[in-house]
Amino acid sequence: MTASAPLLRLDAISKRFEARGRSVLAVDNLSLSVPPESFVTIVGPSGCGKSTLLNIVAGLMRVDSGSVTYRGAPVQVGDRRIGYVTQQDNLFPWRTLRDNILFPLIFANVSRAEAEKRAAYWIDKVGLAGFENAYPHELSGGMRQRGNIARTLIYQPELIMMDEPFGPLDAQTRLQLQKELLRIWQETKVSVLFITHDLAEAIALSSEVAIMSARPGTIDAIRTVTLPYPRDIARIHDNPDYRTIYDDLWQRLERVVEAAQRGSRGEQP
Numbered sequence: 556m557t558a559s560a561p562l563l564r565l566d567a568i569s570k571r572f573e574a575r576g577r578s579v580l581a582v583d584n585l586s587l588s589v590p591p592e593s594f595v596t597i598v599g600p601s602g603c604g605k606s607t608l609l610n611i612v613a614g615l616m617r618v619d620s621g622s623v624t625y626r627g628a629p630v631q632v633g634d635r636r637i638g639y640v641t642q643q644d645n646l647f648p649w650r651t652l653r654d655n656i657l658f659p660l661i662f663a664n665v666s667r668a669e670a671e672k673r674a675a676y677w678i679d680k681v682g683l684a685g686f687e688n689a690y691p692h693e694l695s696g697g698m699r700q701r702g703n704i705a706r707t708l709i710y711q712p713e714l715i716m717m718d719e720p721f722g723p724l725d726a727q728t729r730l731q732l733q734k735e736l737l738r739i740w741q742e743t744k745v746s747v748l749f750i751t752h753d754l755a756e757a758i759a760l761s762s763e764v765a766i767m768s769a770r771p772g773t774i775d776a777i778r779t780v781t782l783p784y785p786r787d788i789a790r791i792h793d794n795p796d797y798r799t800i801y802d803d804l805w806q807r808l809e810r811v812v813e814a815a816q817r818g819s820r821g822e823q824p
């Protein structure tokens with residue numbers, strides 16, 4: 556943890572869903588801070604409340620108890636300081652890549668000329684130059700995900716939340732996007748709150764990794780990743796410090812994944 560005040564602070568938040576006669580406590584008494592310029596990743600089993608957590612921070616859902624503050628004040632829906640790359644890319648199929656990416660700026664009353672200039676910059680930054688006029692269906696999954704990221708970065712949020720953004724991609728595309736994300740993170744000083752179920756990805760990218768317990772989700776453990784940046788993420792696995800952190804967190808993750816499996820079979824832990 557850095558000594559500076561956190562950008563985002565979740566303090567003892569709980570969230571219960573009541574749907575069709577079923578009551579699910581998704582998140583329970585969860586606390587987490589995201590310091591400025593940090594890369595914080597949450598790893599946890601499927602269904603433990605990770606997406607719920609991001610939806611809460613984005614202001615799309617309310618907590619039942621606890622508080623969510625950004626720079627010390629409650630978060631409002633549509634806060635432009637917080638960008639959200641959701642699990643599914645949601646580019647508009649009827650718009651070209653360029654128009655998808657500049658849309659948030661037009662929405663924010665930026666002039667068309669300025670929006671086009673900034674779109675060109677970000678399209679280049681995420682490695683999509685030459686595809687400005689392509690429609691989403693003409694792009695691969697990895698390219699659409701790059702577009703999704705560019706569309707979030709273009710309005711220069713201070714914090715970008717990403718929900719398993721590279722999950723469905725093949726290994727090569729994934730590695731390439733991980734490298735690009737780290738480079739952008741280092742260049743822009745944006746803070747990242749990242750979700751993945753892949754511990755190796757979490758450690759390779761992050762300055763801090765939090766393990767989330769099985770539902771009801773809470774933070775089981777949090778570790779600072781002491782590996783220096785810039786990182787060669789294709790080779791970081793060979794680093795002995797990486798192994799130490801991995802083994803420590805893997806033990807905890809294994810335990811929460813087993814607990815999640817017991818839970819889904821209806822057994823008591």
Ligand SMILES: Nc1ncnc2c1ncn2[C@@H]1O[C@H](COP(=O)(O)OP(=O)(O)O)[C@@H](O)[C@H]1O
Nearest residue numbers: 572574579581600601602603604605606607608
């Ligand atoms: N809108 C909703 N209504 C009812 N239940 C929900 C809703 N969103 C999520 N849940 C439930 O909350 C739990 C956590 O879901 P989610 O946050 O999507 O998990 P994760 O992203 O970790 O896989 C699950 O049991 C899920 O069924």
Ligand SMILES: [Mg+2]
Nearest residue numbers: 605606642718
């Ligand atoms: Mg999810």
